[in-house]
Amino acid sequence: MKSIVSSSHQFWQSKIPLFGIVTALVALAVITGFSLTSIDVFQDRAHWVDHTYQVRSNLEETLSVLRDARTAARGFVISGQPTLLTAYAASKNLVPARIKSARALLQDDPEQLRNITTLEAMIATVFSDLEAEIQLRKESTDPDQAIAYVASSQARAILDGVRTEITVMEDVEKGLLAQRSSEAAQVAHQTKLLIVFGTAVAFLMLVGAFWLLLRESRQRQSADKTVLEMNKALVQHASQLEATNKELESFSYSVSHDLRIPLRAISGYARMLQEDCADKLDAEALRLLKVIRDNSKRMGELIDDLLTFSRLGRKPIAAAEIDMKGVVDHIIEEVRRRTEHDHVDIVVDTLPPTWGDRSLLQQVWTNLISNAIKYSGKRDQPVVRISGENQGTETVYSISDNGVGFDMQYYNKLFGVFQRLHSADEFPGTGVGLAIVHRIVVRLGGRVWAESTIDEGATFFFAFPQK
16 A cells, blocks of 8 residues: 555656646746737837827927918018018928828827818918918008008917817827827736746746756846846936936026027017117017017026926925925015015915925915916905815815916816916916926925816815825
8 A cells, every 4th residue: 555655656746847847838838829919919009109199290290380381471471571482382382291191190080080171171271361461462562551461360360270279189199198108008017927927937837847956046046137137227227317317407508508598689689679770660560579579588487487397306305394384474475576466365374384395395385376366366356365284194285366267177287387278468477387386296295286166266285294
Protein backbone atom coordinates (compact mmCIF):
# COMPACT_ATOMS: atom_id res chain seq x y z
CA MET A 1 0.00 0.00 0.00
CA LYS A 2 2.86 2.35 0.91
CA SER A 3 4.57 1.54 -2.35
CA ILE A 4 1.44 2.35 -4.30
CA VAL A 5 1.10 5.72 -2.55
CA SER A 6 4.77 6.47 -3.18
CA SER A 7 4.45 5.58 -6.85
CA SER A 8 1.37 7.74 -7.19
CA HIS A 9 3.17 10.67 -5.56
CA GLN A 10 6.17 10.28 -7.86
CA PHE A 11 3.83 10.08 -10.87
CA TRP A 12 2.09 13.32 -10.08
CA GLN A 13 5.36 14.95 -9.10
CA SER A 14 6.77 14.04 -12.51
CA LYS A 15 3.75 15.57 -14.21
CA ILE A 16 4.01 18.93 -12.41
CA PRO A 17 6.64 20.42 -14.77
CA LEU A 18 4.66 19.33 -17.86
CA PHE A 19 1.44 20.70 -16.36
CA GLY A 20 3.23 23.95 -15.52
CA ILE A 21 4.63 24.28 -19.05
CA VAL A 22 1.28 23.58 -20.72
CA THR A 23 -0.54 25.98 -18.38
CA ALA A 24 2.06 28.68 -18.91
CA LEU A 25 1.88 28.29 -22.72
CA VAL A 26 -1.92 28.48 -22.64
CA ALA A 27 -1.73 31.57 -20.43
CA LEU A 28 0.79 33.18 -22.80
CA ALA A 29 -1.41 32.36 -25.80
CA VAL A 30 -4.43 33.90 -24.10
CA ILE A 31 -2.41 36.98 -23.12
CA THR A 32 -1.08 37.37 -26.66
CA GLY A 33 -4.55 37.11 -28.15
CA PHE A 34 -6.07 39.63 -25.76
CA SER A 35 -3.06 41.94 -26.16
CA LEU A 36 -3.33 41.97 -29.96
CA THR A 37 -7.06 42.65 -29.72
CA SER A 38 -6.49 45.45 -27.21
CA ILE A 39 -3.77 46.97 -29.39
CA ASP A 40 -6.13 47.01 -32.39
CA VAL A 41 -8.83 48.69 -30.29
CA PHE A 42 -6.31 51.21 -28.91
CA GLN A 43 -5.07 52.06 -32.42
CA ASP A 44 -8.66 52.59 -33.54
CA ARG A 45 -9.34 54.93 -30.58
CA ALA A 46 -6.07 56.76 -31.20
CA HIS A 47 -7.06 57.23 -34.85
CA TRP A 48 -10.31 58.90 -33.82
CA VAL A 49 -8.54 61.09 -31.27
CA ASP A 50 -6.22 62.29 -34.07
CA HIS A 51 -9.26 62.73 -36.31
CA THR A 52 -10.86 65.02 -33.73
CA TYR A 53 -7.69 67.13 -33.50
CA GLN A 54 -7.68 67.45 -37.29
CA VAL A 55 -11.28 68.68 -37.29
CA ARG A 56 -10.57 71.30 -34.62
CA SER A 57 -7.41 72.43 -36.43
CA ASN A 58 -9.34 72.75 -39.70
CA LEU A 59 -12.03 74.87 -38.04
CA GLU A 60 -9.45 77.19 -36.47
CA GLU A 61 -7.66 77.57 -39.82
CA THR A 62 -10.97 78.37 -41.54
CA LEU A 63 -11.74 81.11 -39.01
CA SER A 64 -8.18 82.48 -39.33
CA VAL A 65 -8.39 82.63 -43.13
CA LEU A 66 -11.78 84.35 -42.93
CA ARG A 67 -10.36 86.95 -40.54
CA ASP A 68 -7.42 87.56 -42.88
CA ALA A 69 -9.79 88.08 -45.80
CA ARG A 70 -11.94 90.52 -43.84
CA THR A 71 -8.85 92.44 -42.65
CA ALA A 72 -7.49 92.72 -46.19
CA ALA A 73 -10.88 93.85 -47.58
CA ARG A 74 -11.36 96.47 -44.89
CA GLY A 75 -7.76 97.61 -45.36
CA PHE A 76 -8.37 98.12 -49.09
CA VAL A 77 -11.55 100.10 -48.42
CA ILE A 78 -9.70 102.36 -46.00
CA SER A 79 -6.37 102.74 -47.82
CA GLY A 80 -7.14 101.80 -51.42
CA GLN A 81 -3.88 99.84 -51.76
CA PRO A 82 -4.22 97.21 -54.57
CA THR A 83 -1.84 94.79 -52.81
CA LEU A 84 -4.51 94.23 -50.17
CA LEU A 85 -6.85 92.92 -52.87
CA THR A 86 -4.22 90.30 -53.69
CA ALA A 87 -4.08 89.27 -50.04
CA TYR A 88 -7.88 89.22 -49.91
CA ALA A 89 -8.14 87.01 -52.99
CA ALA A 90 -5.50 84.63 -51.63
CA SER A 91 -7.38 84.22 -48.36
CA LYS A 92 -10.72 83.83 -50.12
CA ASN A 93 -9.33 81.10 -52.38
CA LEU A 94 -8.24 79.08 -49.35
CA VAL A 95 -11.75 78.86 -47.87
CA PRO A 96 -13.30 76.28 -50.31
CA ALA A 97 -10.42 73.88 -49.65
CA ARG A 98 -10.89 74.27 -45.89
CA ILE A 99 -14.66 73.62 -46.17
CA LYS A 100 -14.08 70.61 -48.44
CA SER A 101 -11.52 69.19 -46.01
CA ALA A 102 -13.92 69.71 -43.11
CA ARG A 103 -16.69 67.88 -44.96
CA ALA A 104 -14.39 64.96 -45.65
CA LEU A 105 -13.40 64.77 -41.98
CA LEU A 106 -17.01 65.00 -40.76
CA GLN A 107 -18.55 62.35 -43.03
CA ASP A 108 -19.12 60.16 -39.96
CA ASP A 109 -21.15 62.81 -38.07
CA PRO A 110 -24.50 63.95 -39.60
CA GLU A 111 -24.95 66.68 -36.99
CA GLN A 112 -21.57 68.23 -37.75
CA LEU A 113 -22.27 67.97 -41.50
CA ARG A 114 -25.39 70.06 -40.95
CA ASN A 115 -23.30 72.51 -38.94
CA ILE A 116 -20.68 72.78 -41.69
CA THR A 117 -23.46 73.45 -44.23
CA THR A 118 -24.75 76.29 -42.04
CA LEU A 119 -21.20 77.58 -41.60
CA GLU A 120 -20.57 77.53 -45.35
CA ALA A 121 -23.71 79.59 -45.97
CA MET A 122 -22.66 82.16 -43.34
CA ILE A 123 -19.17 82.39 -44.85
CA ALA A 124 -20.69 82.97 -48.29
CA THR A 125 -22.72 85.84 -46.83
CA VAL A 126 -19.57 87.35 -45.28
CA PHE A 127 -17.74 87.26 -48.61
CA SER A 128 -20.77 88.71 -50.37
CA ASP A 129 -20.71 91.72 -48.03
CA LEU A 130 -16.95 92.08 -48.39
CA GLU A 131 -17.21 91.97 -52.18
CA ALA A 132 -19.83 94.71 -52.00
CA GLU A 133 -17.51 96.84 -49.85
CA ILE A 134 -14.60 96.34 -52.27
CA GLN A 135 -16.73 97.09 -55.33
CA LEU A 136 -18.11 100.24 -53.74
CA ARG A 137 -14.54 101.39 -52.96
CA LYS A 138 -13.47 100.73 -56.55
CA GLU A 139 -16.43 102.57 -58.07
CA SER A 140 -16.75 105.42 -55.62
CA THR A 141 -14.86 108.64 -56.14
CA ASP A 142 -15.33 109.47 -52.47
CA PRO A 143 -13.43 106.98 -50.24
CA ASP A 144 -15.36 108.24 -47.22
CA GLN A 145 -18.53 106.86 -48.76
CA ALA A 146 -17.03 103.37 -48.93
CA ILE A 147 -15.69 103.69 -45.41
CA ALA A 148 -19.12 104.77 -44.17
CA TYR A 149 -20.65 101.75 -45.88
CA VAL A 150 -18.13 99.50 -44.13
CA ALA A 151 -19.09 101.02 -40.78
CA SER A 152 -22.75 100.12 -41.41
CA SER A 153 -22.05 96.71 -42.95
CA GLN A 154 -23.34 93.55 -41.32
CA ALA A 155 -20.15 91.62 -42.16
CA ARG A 156 -18.82 91.96 -38.63
CA ALA A 157 -22.06 90.64 -37.10
CA ILE A 158 -22.10 87.74 -39.57
CA LEU A 159 -18.43 87.04 -38.82
CA ASP A 160 -19.31 86.92 -35.13
CA GLY A 161 -22.01 84.40 -36.08
CA VAL A 162 -19.38 82.35 -37.95
CA ARG A 163 -17.16 82.47 -34.88
CA THR A 164 -20.09 81.30 -32.73
CA GLU A 165 -20.93 78.47 -35.15
CA ILE A 166 -17.30 77.32 -35.16
CA THR A 167 -17.29 77.46 -31.36
CA VAL A 168 -20.38 75.23 -31.32
CA MET A 169 -18.71 72.75 -33.66
CA GLU A 170 -15.52 72.83 -31.60
CA ASP A 171 -17.52 72.16 -28.44
CA VAL A 172 -18.97 69.05 -30.12
CA GLU A 173 -15.47 67.95 -31.10
CA LYS A 174 -14.18 68.65 -27.59
CA GLY A 175 -16.85 66.33 -26.22
CA LEU A 176 -15.89 63.65 -28.74
CA LEU A 177 -12.22 64.21 -27.93
CA ALA A 178 -12.80 63.74 -24.21
CA GLN A 179 -14.81 60.58 -24.84
CA ARG A 180 -12.32 59.12 -27.31
CA SER A 181 -9.29 60.04 -25.20
CA SER A 182 -10.92 58.40 -22.20
CA GLU A 183 -11.65 55.26 -24.20
CA ALA A 184 -8.09 55.15 -25.55
CA ALA A 185 -6.61 55.64 -22.08
CA GLN A 186 -8.87 52.93 -20.67
CA VAL A 187 -7.90 50.45 -23.40
CA ALA A 188 -4.21 51.27 -22.93
CA HIS A 189 -4.53 50.80 -19.16
CA GLN A 190 -6.32 47.47 -19.58
CA THR A 191 -3.70 46.29 -22.07
CA LYS A 192 -0.85 47.17 -19.71
CA LEU A 193 -2.54 45.42 -16.81
CA LEU A 194 -3.20 42.34 -18.93
CA ILE A 195 0.38 42.14 -20.18
CA VAL A 196 1.98 42.79 -16.80
CA PHE A 197 -0.19 40.50 -14.69
CA GLY A 198 -0.59 37.81 -17.35
CA THR A 199 3.15 37.63 -17.98
CA ALA A 200 3.80 37.52 -14.24
CA VAL A 201 1.35 34.60 -13.81
CA ALA A 202 2.92 32.64 -16.68
CA PHE A 203 6.39 33.34 -15.35
CA LEU A 204 5.48 32.14 -11.86
CA MET A 205 3.97 28.95 -13.26
CA LEU A 206 7.18 28.12 -15.11
CA VAL A 207 9.28 28.89 -12.06
CA GLY A 208 7.07 26.72 -9.87
CA ALA A 209 7.23 23.86 -12.34
CA PHE A 210 10.97 23.76 -12.97
CA TRP A 211 12.88 25.75 -10.40
CA LEU A 212 11.01 25.84 -7.09
CA LEU A 213 14.28 26.29 -5.25
CA LEU A 214 15.25 29.25 -7.43
CA ARG A 215 11.96 31.12 -7.01
CA GLU A 216 13.32 33.62 -4.54
CA SER A 217 16.31 34.35 -6.77
CA ARG A 218 14.11 34.84 -9.81
CA GLN A 219 11.77 37.12 -7.89
CA ARG A 220 14.74 39.27 -6.91
CA GLN A 221 15.82 39.47 -10.54
CA SER A 222 12.31 40.49 -11.51
CA ALA A 223 12.27 43.11 -8.77
CA ASP A 224 15.65 44.47 -9.90
CA LYS A 225 14.38 44.68 -13.45
CA THR A 226 11.27 46.55 -12.32
CA VAL A 227 13.39 48.99 -10.29
CA LEU A 228 15.68 49.55 -13.27
CA GLU A 229 12.71 50.29 -15.53
CA MET A 230 11.28 52.65 -12.92
CA ASN A 231 14.63 54.44 -12.66
CA LYS A 232 14.77 54.81 -16.43
CA ALA A 233 11.23 56.15 -16.43
CA LEU A 234 12.12 58.63 -13.66
CA VAL A 235 15.16 59.83 -15.59
CA GLN A 236 13.07 60.28 -18.71
CA HIS A 237 10.37 62.08 -16.74
CA ALA A 238 12.95 64.39 -15.21
CA SER A 239 14.29 65.22 -18.68
CA GLN A 240 10.79 65.97 -19.90
CA LEU A 241 10.15 68.22 -16.92
CA GLU A 242 13.40 70.06 -17.54
CA ALA A 243 12.50 70.56 -21.20
CA THR A 244 9.02 71.77 -20.23
CA ASN A 245 10.45 74.25 -17.74
CA LYS A 246 12.79 75.62 -20.40
CA GLU A 247 9.89 76.01 -22.80
CA LEU A 248 7.90 77.84 -20.12
CA GLU A 249 10.80 80.16 -19.43
CA SER A 250 11.20 80.81 -23.15
CA PHE A 251 7.47 81.48 -23.43
CA SER A 252 7.53 83.91 -20.52
CA TYR A 253 10.49 85.77 -22.03
CA SER A 254 8.81 85.93 -25.43
CA VAL A 255 5.56 87.23 -23.97
CA SER A 256 7.16 89.78 -21.68
CA HIS A 257 9.63 91.12 -24.24
CA ASP A 258 8.96 90.09 -27.84
CA LEU A 259 5.22 90.75 -27.60
CA ARG A 260 5.27 93.78 -25.33
CA ILE A 261 7.69 95.84 -27.47
CA PRO A 262 5.61 95.84 -30.70
CA LEU A 263 2.46 96.27 -28.62
CA ARG A 264 3.87 99.41 -27.00
CA ALA A 265 4.90 100.66 -30.44
CA ILE A 266 1.39 100.18 -31.82
CA SER A 267 -0.21 101.93 -28.87
CA GLY A 268 2.40 104.71 -28.89
CA TYR A 269 2.11 105.49 -32.59
CA ALA A 270 -1.68 105.45 -32.33
CA ARG A 271 -1.50 107.92 -29.44
CA MET A 272 0.91 110.16 -31.38
CA LEU A 273 -1.43 110.20 -34.37
CA GLN A 274 -4.38 110.90 -32.10
CA GLU A 275 -2.64 113.78 -30.38
CA ASP A 276 -0.57 115.31 -33.20
CA CYS A 277 -2.93 114.86 -36.13
CA ALA A 278 -6.32 115.31 -34.47
CA ASP A 279 -7.11 118.37 -36.59
CA LYS A 280 -6.32 116.49 -39.82
CA LEU A 281 -8.35 113.33 -39.12
CA ASP A 282 -12.09 112.91 -39.28
CA ALA A 283 -14.19 111.47 -36.47
CA GLU A 284 -14.11 107.95 -37.86
CA ALA A 285 -10.31 107.91 -38.07
CA LEU A 286 -10.04 109.19 -34.51
CA ARG A 287 -12.46 106.48 -33.41
CA LEU A 288 -10.40 103.81 -35.13
CA LEU A 289 -7.25 105.10 -33.43
CA LYS A 290 -9.03 104.88 -30.10
CA VAL A 291 -10.07 101.31 -30.94
CA ILE A 292 -6.42 100.47 -31.66
CA ARG A 293 -5.28 101.92 -28.34
CA ASP A 294 -8.07 100.23 -26.38
CA ASN A 295 -7.34 96.86 -27.94
CA SER A 296 -3.60 97.30 -27.36
CA LYS A 297 -4.34 97.96 -23.71
CA ARG A 298 -6.58 94.90 -23.52
CA MET A 299 -3.92 92.72 -25.17
CA GLY A 300 -1.41 93.96 -22.59
CA GLU A 301 -3.81 92.90 -19.85
CA LEU A 302 -4.21 89.49 -21.52
CA ILE A 303 -0.44 89.06 -21.62
CA ASP A 304 -0.17 89.96 -17.92
CA ASP A 305 -2.94 87.51 -16.99
CA LEU A 306 -1.40 84.74 -19.10
CA LEU A 307 1.95 85.28 -17.41
CA THR A 308 0.28 85.12 -14.00
CA PHE A 309 -1.56 81.94 -14.99
CA SER A 310 1.59 80.23 -16.37
CA ARG A 311 3.67 81.12 -13.31
CA LEU A 312 1.21 79.62 -10.82
CA GLY A 313 2.35 76.06 -11.45
CA ARG A 314 6.02 76.92 -10.79
CA LYS A 315 5.65 79.28 -7.85
CA PRO A 316 6.74 77.54 -4.61
CA ILE A 317 4.10 77.40 -1.90
CA ALA A 318 4.95 79.12 1.38
CA ALA A 319 2.43 77.42 3.67
CA ALA A 320 1.40 79.18 6.88
CA GLU A 321 -1.70 79.92 8.91
CA ILE A 322 -3.56 82.83 7.26
CA ASP A 323 -5.79 85.43 8.91
CA MET A 324 -8.49 85.51 6.23
CA LYS A 325 -10.28 88.51 7.75
CA GLY A 326 -7.13 90.63 7.57
CA VAL A 327 -6.44 89.51 4.00
CA VAL A 328 -9.99 90.31 2.85
CA ASP A 329 -10.05 93.75 4.53
CA HIS A 330 -6.79 94.66 2.82
CA ILE A 331 -8.02 93.42 -0.57
CA ILE A 332 -11.29 95.37 -0.27
CA GLU A 333 -9.37 98.56 0.43
CA GLU A 334 -7.08 97.95 -2.56
CA VAL A 335 -9.93 97.06 -4.92
CA ARG A 336 -12.00 100.10 -3.91
CA ARG A 337 -9.03 102.33 -4.60
CA ARG A 338 -8.63 100.91 -8.12
CA THR A 339 -12.31 100.84 -9.18
CA GLU A 340 -15.05 103.39 -9.68
CA HIS A 341 -17.71 101.42 -7.78
CA ASP A 342 -17.39 103.14 -4.41
CA HIS A 343 -21.15 102.85 -3.88
CA VAL A 344 -21.05 99.04 -3.58
CA ASP A 345 -21.97 97.89 -0.06
CA ILE A 346 -19.48 95.16 0.97
CA VAL A 347 -20.45 93.17 4.08
CA VAL A 348 -17.78 90.94 5.64
CA ASP A 349 -19.01 88.31 8.09
CA THR A 350 -16.93 85.90 10.15
CA LEU A 351 -13.94 84.48 8.27
CA PRO A 352 -12.14 81.57 10.00
CA PRO A 353 -8.38 81.31 9.48
CA THR A 354 -6.98 78.73 7.10
CA TRP A 355 -3.68 77.14 6.14
CA GLY A 356 -2.12 78.12 2.82
CA ASP A 357 0.04 80.55 0.85
CA ARG A 358 -0.78 84.20 1.65
CA SER A 359 0.18 85.69 -1.72
CA LEU A 360 -1.79 83.06 -3.65
CA LEU A 361 -4.87 83.52 -1.44
CA GLN A 362 -4.63 87.28 -1.93
CA GLN A 363 -4.83 86.66 -5.68
CA VAL A 364 -7.94 84.48 -5.18
CA TRP A 365 -9.75 87.10 -3.08
CA THR A 366 -8.69 89.95 -5.40
CA ASN A 367 -10.17 88.23 -8.44
CA LEU A 368 -13.42 87.17 -6.71
CA ILE A 369 -14.06 90.51 -4.98
CA SER A 370 -13.27 92.47 -8.17
CA ASN A 371 -15.72 90.28 -10.11
CA ALA A 372 -18.46 90.66 -7.50
CA ILE A 373 -18.09 94.45 -7.54
CA LYS A 374 -17.94 94.57 -11.34
CA TYR A 375 -21.03 92.43 -11.99
CA SER A 376 -23.16 94.07 -9.28
CA GLY A 377 -21.94 97.65 -9.78
CA LYS A 378 -24.76 98.57 -12.18
CA ARG A 379 -27.48 97.82 -9.60
CA ASP A 380 -29.21 100.68 -7.79
CA GLN A 381 -28.19 99.17 -4.44
CA PRO A 382 -25.34 96.75 -5.09
CA VAL A 383 -24.42 94.46 -2.19
CA VAL A 384 -21.50 92.04 -1.84
CA ARG A 385 -21.40 89.66 1.13
CA ILE A 386 -18.31 87.70 2.18
CA SER A 387 -18.44 84.92 4.77
CA GLY A 388 -16.86 81.67 5.89
CA GLU A 389 -17.49 78.78 8.24
CA ASN A 390 -16.15 75.39 9.25
CA GLN A 391 -18.18 72.56 7.74
CA GLY A 392 -17.13 69.08 8.81
CA THR A 393 -13.51 68.59 7.77
CA GLU A 394 -13.45 71.70 5.55
CA THR A 395 -13.39 75.45 5.91
CA VAL A 396 -15.74 76.92 3.31
CA TYR A 397 -15.61 80.55 2.15
CA SER A 398 -18.21 82.30 0.00
CA ILE A 399 -18.68 85.64 -1.76
CA SER A 400 -22.17 86.61 -2.96
CA ASP A 401 -23.44 89.54 -5.01
CA ASN A 402 -26.81 90.74 -6.30
CA GLY A 403 -25.51 91.40 -9.80
CA VAL A 404 -26.43 90.08 -13.23
CA GLY A 405 -25.57 86.43 -12.45
CA PHE A 406 -25.06 83.84 -15.19
CA ASP A 407 -26.83 80.87 -16.78
CA MET A 408 -25.89 77.63 -14.99
CA GLN A 409 -26.12 75.66 -18.23
CA TYR A 410 -22.78 77.26 -19.19
CA TYR A 411 -21.20 76.40 -15.84
CA ASN A 412 -18.64 74.07 -17.45
CA LYS A 413 -17.05 77.12 -19.15
CA LEU A 414 -16.91 79.22 -15.99
CA PHE A 415 -13.37 78.41 -14.85
CA GLY A 416 -11.82 77.99 -18.31
CA VAL A 417 -9.16 80.28 -19.77
CA PHE A 418 -10.66 83.00 -22.02
CA GLN A 419 -14.18 81.72 -21.29
CA ARG A 420 -16.53 84.67 -20.81
CA LEU A 421 -20.26 84.44 -20.04
CA HIS A 422 -20.83 88.18 -20.63
CA SER A 423 -19.67 90.43 -23.46
CA ALA A 424 -16.49 92.47 -23.02
CA ASP A 425 -18.38 95.64 -23.99
CA GLU A 426 -20.79 95.21 -21.10
CA PHE A 427 -18.29 93.99 -18.52
CA PRO A 428 -14.57 94.46 -19.34
CA GLY A 429 -12.08 91.73 -18.52
CA THR A 430 -9.76 89.13 -20.03
CA GLY A 431 -11.55 85.91 -19.10
CA VAL A 432 -8.56 84.56 -17.15
CA GLY A 433 -9.41 85.65 -13.60
CA LEU A 434 -11.61 82.68 -12.64
CA ALA A 435 -9.17 80.26 -14.30
CA ILE A 436 -6.46 81.66 -12.00
CA VAL A 437 -8.78 81.25 -9.00
CA HIS A 438 -9.48 77.62 -9.89
CA ARG A 439 -5.81 76.79 -10.45
CA ILE A 440 -4.69 78.35 -7.15
CA VAL A 441 -7.42 76.72 -5.05
CA VAL A 442 -6.80 73.28 -6.54
CA ARG A 443 -3.03 73.67 -6.13
CA LEU A 444 -3.54 74.49 -2.45
CA GLY A 445 -5.53 71.27 -2.04
CA GLY A 446 -9.00 72.82 -2.12
CA ARG A 447 -12.03 72.94 -4.38
CA VAL A 448 -14.03 75.80 -5.93
CA TRP A 449 -17.56 76.03 -7.31
CA ALA A 450 -20.36 78.55 -7.96
CA GLU A 451 -24.14 78.94 -7.95
CA SER A 452 -26.15 81.58 -9.79
CA THR A 453 -29.48 82.68 -11.21
CA ILE A 454 -29.71 85.16 -14.08
CA ASP A 455 -30.43 88.72 -12.84
CA GLU A 456 -30.39 87.51 -9.22
CA GLY A 457 -26.66 87.47 -8.55
CA ALA A 458 -24.06 84.78 -8.06
CA THR A 459 -22.24 83.07 -5.19
CA PHE A 460 -18.74 81.66 -5.46
CA PHE A 461 -17.46 79.11 -2.93
CA PHE A 462 -14.04 77.68 -2.24
CA ALA A 463 -13.03 75.28 0.50
CA PHE A 464 -9.84 73.93 2.07
CA PRO A 465 -9.35 70.95 4.35
CA GLN A 466 -8.90 71.93 7.98
CA LYS A 467 -5.32 71.47 9.13
